[in-house]
Amino acid sequence: MYIQTPLPPGFDSGAFTFGAARAAGVSAKRLRSRDVEHPFWGVCVAAGTVHNLNDRCRALHKRMPAGAFFSHATAARLHGMPLPADLEADPLLHVSVIDPDRTLRLAGVNGHRVATSPGVRSVAGLPVLEPISAWCQLASVLELNDLVAAGDHLLRPELGLATAPEIAARVVQYAGNRGALRLRVAEAMIRPRVESRRETFLRLFLVMCGFPEPETNRDIPLPRGKRRVRGDLVYFCYKVLVEYDGEQHRTDTAQFNRDAERLHDLREAGWLVITVRKGSTKEWVQGAVDAALRSRGWRP
Known part of the structure; x- marks a missing residue:
């Protein structure tokens, strides 16, 4: 009976890069075994361990360059904003870098580049665009009622994501971007304490x-x-x-x-x-x- 060679310590749980494993002496053949999956090019995980958005983001994080962060709908989902079913189920991950860094180009990733450094928070150990900016980015892809629902989530006091004055100030700064008009309308319609x-x-x-x-x-x-x-x-x-x-x-x-x-x-x-x-x-x-x-x- 064939017995699979165990992966060395540090590579037997969680995500790791193909390059790091090879540098540690793991053969390419071993990394192509059935008990190892590759959710993104150059990223390895134990088979059956990627179940949800957080798992996918943790795996991709291994390939993200320094300074890159999750943004757009991915950031909104990581902050818990409720989104339409098609966006909730979308496997595509959004990652942004700051100009002049190169946009991340991988299958399953939508890369973006921004001109200035935005606020980034750590969410479950992941670099994530702060919630108000993530909500502003949704204005280019969501209908008005969906945008209001996501904005209501920001004002849930128990979550501590944002205050109404902070949102209003950011909406003013967002003028000139795609969806800015819809965003201004939505900002006037969001309310606190809404739970769904x-x-x-x-x-x-x-x-x-x-x-x-x-x-x-x-x-x-x-x-x-x-x-x-x-x-x-x-x-x-x-x-x-x-x-x-x-x-x-x-x-x-x-x-x-x-x-x-x-x-x-x-x-x-x-x-x-x-x-x-x-x-x-x-x-x-x-x-x-x-x-x-x-x-x-x-x-x-």
Whole structure:
């Protein structure tokens, strides 16, 4: 029975370059064995160890020149910004260098060159363009609502990615670049505390319908003895709450029970609660919100 020669220490886990392994005495034949994969030219990994974006970026990082960094949609994904499904699934990685360095040219890589040194952060040990600049770059490839959803993510306070004044200043600096006009429109539409793309889209739809803009993910005080609850899209002056139900809680009995108690307490306190689900039609949502707001005194 054939027994594969083990790779030397330092090459038996994680990514490494073909050149480094050869310099350490590993034969080219050994590096072409079935237990070694090559996600990028000149990069080796143990077979079956590249599963996601972070794994691919860590592998490519071994071939990136000094000063290069992940940018564009790749940087946005590494910062956790929600993107359309086609970009989330895109295997192409975006890497930028600073002029006059040569653009990285590899299969599976979209190389870019920028004129000046931008802010770069370390994300899971990887050099990544800072989040506001990455969001600005998305303006040339995303539709407006998708760009707003990604921008909402920047303002989630628990993530500490950006503040509204920082975003506004960067948008001004981005003038003259592709997508700058769309970016200015999106910057005026992003809101803090939004927890999902679906919440963003629901809020934008309500505004498009001509309803007042709701506040996003705010605490709602309840009568004494009841805990405060947080609502997705809140009309305080009308005591109307619009919730997006992603249905994740249905796999968690404890969370399901907490949500049921929460909705009961809200209704007991006089709130009208409209629950929107993935399958809800736009016509139903518009009609339900219109009826609820009108019943509380709102008029167009």
